Amino acid sequence: MSETTRQWIVLIVQWMFFTGFSLAFLVGATYNGLIAYREWWEKNSDGSSFAPLVFGVIGVVAVLSAPFGELSERLPYLWLPVILDCGSAPYFLFAIVYAIRERKR
Numbered sequence: 001m002s003e004t005t006r007q008w009i010v011l012i013v014q015w016m017f018f019t020g021f022s023l024a025f026l027v028g029a030t031y032n033g034l035i036a037y038r039e040w041w042e043k044n045s046d047g048s049s050f051a052p053l054v055f056g057v058i059g060v061v062a063v064l065s066a067p068f069g070e071l072s073e074r075l076p077y078l079w080l081p082v083i084l085d086c087g088s089a090p091y092f093l094f095a096i097v098y099a100i101r102e103r104k105r
Contacts, residue, residue: 014067020063025086028055032087056081056088 018043031053060079063074 011067014065017065018062018067021058021065025055025059025062025085028048028058029081029087031055032085032091036086036091052087052091054087056085059085 028051032051046063060078063077063081064071066074
């Protein structure tokens with residue numbers, strides 16, 4: 001197998017990982033967002049539950065596995081999936097605020 005063929009195979013595998021993790025993040029973050037919307041704004045719980053941190057971590061892996069740019073160029077964006085996924089940072093911040101309010105009562 002030539003070196004060029006190996007490079008193409010590695011590139012294709014990198015794109016497959018990146019695409020898979022990115023799609024999983026998008027689907028999961030959307031799911032968590034819909035659950036948050038139903039429970040917090042519509043006050044309508046259908047029994048669904050969050051997947052805390054799971055999809056935020058998958059999003060971080062997607063950013064790390066991106067087949068373009070250097071790793072040092074992607075590091076500043078590692079926090080984005082955790083912030084954008086309602087089941088990650090926003091969920092835990094809401095839980096902390098809720099616990100503090102309940103403790104004061």
